[in-house]
Amino acid sequence: MAQVTGSAIGSPPAAPSWVSQLSWTWVGVVPFFVFALMFLILPTGFLMVGGFQDGQGHFTFRNLRDLFQPTILSSYLISIKVSAASAIGGAVIGFALAYAAITGGLSTWVRPTLMTFSGVASNFAGVPLAFAFLATLGRTGLVTALLINLFGFNIYGAGFNLLSFAGLALTYMYFQIPLMVLIIAPAIDGLKREWREASANLGASTWEYWRYIALPILSPPLLGATLLLFANAFGAVATAYALTGSSLNIVTLVLYAQIRGDVLHNQNLGYALALGMIFMTGMSNAAYIWLRGRSERWVR
């Protein structure tokens, strides 16, 4: 009797308390979502919508079509080339470095030292990095001068130019390689020594170990890291701006000029330009997720 009464009395407030419990739980993440809305979702959304509008706010595909005019298209292509070259180069060299430091049987100080230096170098980007490469590989740079004095070899005579596709990719790799080292090190740690020993016991060669064990396990983080490096380079502005001024027509520099002074003479085309960049970096991330799903099937 008392129990029945108790539950009868207890249950009406129970529902509101459950509701308020739930809403209190959600209140904890409200600041984060407000922040995300204000500084990530809405600004990006505004540009994405603007890319599909004309000057009067009517819906149109015209801006997107205009992205395919030769000057804009070529700026996208140069950006893609530079980003892909520096991402792939950075990923290959960074992975090799991390793998050598972690599993190469080197002295114990090598790994922490590499990690520290990678932390520094991956953050040494932007304007100062451009200065460093100008001072090193510019026309009067140290390495340029040394190569002329020691070997009589002028890299500029051989067609190299720092203010070009190759120069920019080489400069970007200064932060891409260490970034790769930092990203991929945990994945290399995940490779258990036992797997290598087990495969060796079963008669696998080094090649077979890599082909059937290590690479299938590492391919999701490897591809993911490469795509991350690609997006990282694709959105870079400061290094390119300080290095080349506006002589290299990459898409971020076109957008920079557009934001500063509407060089395209069409605000909405500017939004479409931004939309195209989001599309590129978004696609590379979507591709990563798809590839990860695919390779996880094999790992399982």
Place this chain on the structure above:
Amino acid sequence: MTRSRLGSWLLILFGALYFFVPLLGTFEFSLRYLRGVYSLEAYRIVLTDPRFGATITYSTVLALATIVMGVVLVVPTAYWIRLRLPGLRPVVEFITLLPLVIPAIVLVFGYLRIYNSTSVLPLTGSERATDLLLMFSYVTLALPYMYRAVDTGLRAINVHTLTEAAQSLGAGWPTTLLRVILPNVRAAVLSGAFLTFAIVIGEFTMASLLDRPAFGPYLQLIGANRAYEPSALAIISFAITWACMGLLQVFARGAPGQVAGTR
């Protein structure tokens, strides 16, 4: 085995060259200000330039504000997601990775459009408001690093047990967060903080497009107009980055909860 070890050493050597040669080149270049002799003249000129002091102070203050705001935003969120809303984790993680997907220049383009002086929230209307907007821009830029650092730190401690222990001893939410959770993820928060500092201090794109007198735009200005001073500035910037990472090592070591670190 020896052959592969030699290969490993050669790789490390190559990495070291890629790292050091540009620095060496920059340093050598920075000493060339006076014709025929090496001197520190370029450094003297840079360090006595009042704009140098002004811009670097501005960027430092902004970086500190960014760190405080980032910690206030990220720690409670990451904690709460781990404790109460694990189902929301993929969503929050996805959002924290968005700044790596959306280029900074696109973000700031969006800010300039929706927070312009005629909008509901005219954050570009006055200088103070623009400083605030720039700080939030930097919190956004640092979000992936800060969130990952803190979340890794939280993974290494038992959030549920600590919370229950704190609450059974009578602690409220603020006490639990400030005096139990935060000290336990101190190393993680500090590593996020130093990374944030390193990102913010020389940032160019956002500061330049929001037209604020930060260190990054100053670097670019000097780079476009001077010959030897930029190299001196690059060396100084590098020293700042290096100091951030050095402090990161010092503070992160020996702090409780650094289980998440390397083995």
